[in-house]
Amino acid sequence: xxGFSVFLKKELREVLKTWRLWVLPGIALFLGITSPVLxxxxxxxVEQAGQSQPGVVIEFPDPTYVDAYTQFGSQLNQxxxxxxxxxxxxxxxxxxxxxxxxxxxxxxxxRVAFFLAKVASQTLVLLAATAVxxxxxxxxxxxxxxxxxxxxxxxxxxxxxxxxxxxxxIMALLSVxxxxxxxxxxxxxxxxxxxxxxxxxxxxxxxxxxxxxTMASMNAFRGEEYQAVIPLxxxxxxxxxxxxxxxxxxxxxxx
Amino acid sequence: xxxxxxxxxxxxATRGLTKQFDKVRALDxxxxxxxxxxxxxxxxxxxxxxxxxxxxxAGLARPTSGSAFILGRDVVAATNEVRSLLGFLPDVPGxxxxxxxxEFLRFSGELFGLGGAELEDRVGALLALSGLEGVNNxxxxxxxxxxxxxxxxxxxxxxxxxxxxxxPTSALDPIGRKxxxxxxxxxxxxxxxxxxxxxxxxxxxxxxxxxxxxKGRIVTQASIAELKDRRGEDRVVLEVEGPxxxxxxxxxxxxxxxxxxxxxxxxxxxxxxxxxxxxxVADLPAAQxxxxxxxxxxxLGLRRMEIEEASLExxxxxxxxxxxx
Numbered sequence: 373x374x375g376f377s378v379f380l381k382k383e384l385r386e387v388l389k390t391w392r393l394w395v396l397p398g399i400a401l402f403l404g405i406t407s408p409v410l411x412x413x414x415x416x417x418v419e420q421a422g423q424s425q426p427g428v429v430i431e432f433p434d435p436t437y438v439d440a441y442t443q444f445g446s447q448l449n450q451x452x453x454x455x456x457x458x459x460x461x462x463x464x465x466x467x468x469x470x471x472x473x474x475x476x477x478x479x480x481x482x483r484v485a486f487f488l489a490k491v492a493s494q495t496l497v498l499l500a501a502t503a504v505x506x507x508x509x510x511x512x513x514x515x516x517x518x519x520x521x522x523x524x525x526x527x528x529x530x531x532x533x534x535x536x537x538x539x540x541x542i543m544a545l546l547s548v549x550x551x552x553x554x555x556x557x558x559x560x561x562x563x564x565x566x567x568x569x570x571x572x573x574x575x576x577x578x579x580x581x582x583x584x585x586t587m588a589s590m591n592a593f594r595g596e597e598y599q600a601v602i603p604l605x606x607x608x609x610x611x612x613x614x615x616x617x618x619x620x621x622x623x624x625x626x627x
Numbered sequence: 628x629x630x631x632x633x634x635x636x637x638x639x640a641t642r643g644l645t646k647q648f649d650k651v652r653a654l655d656x657x658x659x660x661x662x663x664x665x666x667x668x669x670x671x672x673x674x675x676x677x678x679x680x681x682x683x684x685a686g687l688a689r690p691t692s693g694s695a696f697i698l699g700r701d702v703v704a705a706t707n708e709v710r711s712l713l714g715f716l717p718d719v720p721g722x723x724x725x726x727x728x729x730e731f732l733r734f735s736g737e738l739f740g741l742g743g744a745e746l747e748d749r750v751g752a753l754l755a756l757s758g759l760e761g762v763n764n765x766x767x768x769x770x771x772x773x774x775x776x777x778x779x780x781x782x783x784x785x786x787x788x789x790x791x792x793x794x795p796t797s798a799l800d801p802i803g804r805k806x807x808x809x810x811x812x813x814x815x816x817x818x819x820x821x822x823x824x825x826x827x828x829x830x831x832x833x834x835x836x837x838x839x840x841x842k843g844r845i846v847t848q849a850s851i852a853e854l855k856d857r858r859g860e861d862r863v864v865l866e867v868e869g870p871x872x873x874x875x876x877x878x879x880x881x882x883x884x885x886x887x888x889x890x891x892x893x894x895x896x897x898x899x900x901x902x903x904x905x906x907x908v909a910d911l912p913a914a915q916x917x918x919x920x921x922x923x924x925x926x927l928g929l930r931r932m933e934i935e936e937a938s939l940e941x942x943x944x945x946x947x948x949x950x951x952x
Contacts, residue, residue: 374707378737382723389725471721475781478685478715479738480707626688 375481376489383493392459396501399455400448404508407444411435412516437520440513441528441593448505448532449586456498456536457560460543462553463490464618468627469551477627484619491544491615495537502533521595528593531600534607535585539564541611545618548625582607636699638663638789638819639684643693646679646843653679655843656693661836663698663788666815668830669823670939671840672947677823678718680840681793685715698788711739714782714818718793720774724767728759728777731766732784739785753780756810772803779810783818790814792822796829808833831939839946846946854942860894862941863906863914866931867922879927880904886921890914902930911936 387393415432422430464487467473477483506529514520543560550556571583578584584603591598639661646654653676661667671677682688684695686706695702700709722731729750736746754760757776766777775795782790795811796804812833814820824830830837831851838848847854869879880902887893892910899905908914911934922929935941 375738378734382734386723386725471717471719472723473721474685474687474717475715475720475722475735475778476738478687478710478713479735479785480710480740481738482707626682 373482373485373488375476375479376485379476379481379486379489380492383489384496387493387497392497395459396452396455396497397504399452400501400505401508403444403447403452404505405512407447407509408440408512408516411439411443435517437513437517438594440509440517440520441525442590444505444509444525445528445532445590445593448529448536449589452501452505452532453536453539453564454561456539457543457564458557460494460540460547461557461560462547463494463540463544464547464622465551465553465556466547473627483622487544487548487619487622488615491540491618494540494544498536498540499533502529502536505529524592524595527598528589531585531589531592531598531604534604535582535589538582538607538611538614541614541618545614545621548618548621579603580606582610635663636696637661638665638667638698639821640696641680641684641693642695644680644683644690644695645692646676646683646688647691652843654683654690657840657843657845659838659845659848661819661821661838663819664816665836666811666820666834667822668834668837669821669840670825670827670830670837670943671823672825675825675840676843677825677840678793681715681717681791681823684791685713686710711785712788714785714787714790716775716778716782716790716792716795718797720778720781722766722769722774722777724765726766727763728754728757728766728769728780729763731777732781735781735784741785749784749786753783756780756783756813758806770803772799772806775799775803775807776810779807783814787818789819789821792820794823794825796824796826804829827939827943837939839943841947847942851939855939860907860909860941861911861914862935863908863911863918864899864931864933864935865904865906865918865929866902867904868902868928868930870926870928879925882925883921883927886925887918890917892917 412435415435419430419432422428467490473486477486506525510520510522510525539560542563543556546556546559547553550559567581567583571578571581579599580602582603585600585607588598588600588603637660639659641657641659644654644657645652657680669677669680679688683690684697684702686702686709689703697709698712700712702709726734732750732753733746736742736749741749757780759773759777759780762773766774769777779792779795782792792811796807799807808829811820811822815833815835834851836848836850837854839846865883867879867883880898884896884898884904887896887906892908892913893906894909895907897905906914915934918932919929
């Protein structure tokens, strides 16, 4: 792991000095702000739309913090995961394509350290994004609805973060295997929808796979019961395997 | 096992180094030995396999077969050990555009485990050497020449025993080329410099040794002086005319050729046109004495006598062919 800390420091400085600081945290902040607002105004908009149709009366119960949290969770599981896939699709390949990998990998920086430092920095960015979005969602929910249970929000966001970290690990592997950033992103998105489809139609693995974390996350946001232990363990296992495969593939790759 | 012969292994040694890409054999059994302390030109036309060889030596690619050693260490087995002894500049260096030159040099030094005053001293010295002292702009705004000079500076941050440069001057304007060649020339004697190029004049200007690679094979390797002596005979271009009133210059050239045939200093004689001869000579001073005497004895007029001394270009053309230039 020679050179890991030096390269991680470089990665974190790069995050602070370039656009990378703004993309995922920016999207998460946007979702954290807009989700409670949308939860608040959606019933009013639908009711008003109904009033324009003669004889149609649409009535919604007053929205609560649960609607705000549910909206936030849905956005994380859809938009934010796709944003994570796109943002990490060139994690390794972009360094190779720009020629920067050649300059650092011909110094005493091991390829494993290079790979893991890239994943670690992206994980920290993801953690910061999750924290920013969650804080925004908590604050807006408390302001708009007068109630915002912190534990439900933290658990829901925490389970989602674990699933998103797995996405980063898989994308890191794909960005070693594919020289094209677009190719890796395409395969990543196809994989995401493929896994969701398989898990939703194959009940035998539904409760055990990492994909179950998205369900656990939504249940936690709603304050309902959730099963997260086995999905968390399987996420760590699959993520670890993806990282090991990525590091091995990079060791073998000719640059 | 290093391929050393007398205790100290050469800076670079390869044995039967071969690299196959699908149907293309980029390197075909390359045997090479680069003496320590030399400025070694790795010369060849585009597509000869120079970059492939350098990438294998730098640990970026693996040979299909054969072996390569840097300072006695196997480049495949002793990867980190080799890298700590090596400075490397690829043909198109990629930098982090948000960094400044001092930041990139510090980062490079830290990867070698350097720090504190030692690192700061080296950064300062290399900024001065590369002419980037006081340049605090981000690297993203640098010219190609500035990036190339920074590339050489970063390759020197660990005071390497071997500096490998891949086509360091190929994309530079004349001023940039001059600056980079001066940097390379200034390193001679302090560290072994191994650089690939297809520019003959660069090699003649700074190198003391050269290997010529063509179609993945080493066609020759020697010191520059030895190579010129061995393969690059001097040439003399002559143009003669007959006595006044005699328009048959061709006859004049034929008569002179007949007179010179068999001279001990003459290697070859070729009639290249009306009144013109091209002589390949082994002993230029003897030829310079004998040719005017022969012209005078035949009462011919000497319109032109031009000496082309042995050059690396002659050698290169002879070994690789005109099409490579």
